Amino acid sequence: MEEASWNLINPFSLLLASLGYCYFLLTRIPLGILRFMFLLPIFYLFSILPWYFPSALLRGILSFFITWIASSKLLLFCFNQGPLVHCQNFLDFIAISILPMKIKAQPTSSRSTMGRYEPVQLFNKPYLATSLQDFWGRRWNRYASNILRETVHKPTRNMLTSVVGVEPARVLALICSLVVSGVLHEMLFYYITCGKKPTWEVTWFFALQGLSMAFEAALKKWVRTKGWTVHPLGSVILTCGFVVVTFYWLLVLPVWRDGRNSCDC
Incomplete structure (x- = not known):
């Protein structure tokens, strides 16, 4: 049981640590190719995350949202583009990196942190x-x-x-x-x-x-x-x-x- 729990916790800990590296260290690196070079280890880590899961469904979901989409957002972030440039704190950075969400152009006055976000429309009939x-x-x-x-x-x-x-x-x-x-x-x-x-x-x-x-x-x-x-x-x-x-x-x-x-x- 403990081994199974660790197998589930480990990839998510790796994901959070990777995003922490990007938010707290990568932002101190100059924009452009140099920042991209520092991001290469994260691309590799994101490429191996789906293999932590034996389920084909979970591997498919993780490879889409993390290996593809999150990596693409970080690539844009290297050149001061994309949704991550609007993040104001680490929680923003995590949510916008891995979820189909964006920061509202005019956030509501709600005290809830989630009140600042809105879902990205996936399909439109x-x-x-x-x-x-x-x-x-x-x-x-x-x-x-x-x-x-x-x-x-x-x-x-x-x-x-x-x-x-x-x-x-x-x-x-x-x-x-x-x-x-x-x-x-x-x-x-x-x-x-x-x-x-x-x-x-x-x-x-x-x-x-x-x-x-x-x-x-x-x-x-x-x-x-x-x-x-x-x-x-x-x-x-x-x-x-x-x-x-x-x-x-x-x-x-x-x-x-x-x-x-x-x-x-």
Whole structure:
């Protein structure tokens, strides 16, 4: 019993110690590459935290919220960006790092510490999406979408704009964001399936979504030049149907084929 309790306490103690290092020491390091270098050990620790748990569900949750999202927030923090720059104390830093929450723009007068926070909306009726851009950009897992927008899309778009122009840079940044999302989802399934070698079907799913979104945007522009319109209900059926079919083909089947509920960690 004591050993089991220690196995549960240990990873959370490691998580809190890591966040304490970031808040009390990392903030004293100059912004930029130097702060990023001091953050590398934390990225490693966050990458091993899910292995403390034998449950596939817990490994999946921890790898999403800690290995991916919290690491991304800390990466943005290195360059004075992202939600962590608004934290006023260590409790703020813990809550915003590991939970889908943000500090309210105008905190309430409540004495409760939690009164300063508000949850980040995860989903916004994705079954009503009228396009792939609407589905992935505004309705499905907005928490991850916002992080990808800040860590991948904006830097890529800004870097490419002067090279290829505004519109091509936007399209390439979109595709790049979804490919990175695919690789990160491969990481999640790597934890869920006990370290099984990736088949890259998950990455192909997101790459396909990105390419389809670029094709969809070009098609919609062409349709407008013809003066044609598509009924909103038809747009919803086509969008959701495409996502469901490709999701089942490239995400559900690999997990069912390779997944295991527990493994020796």
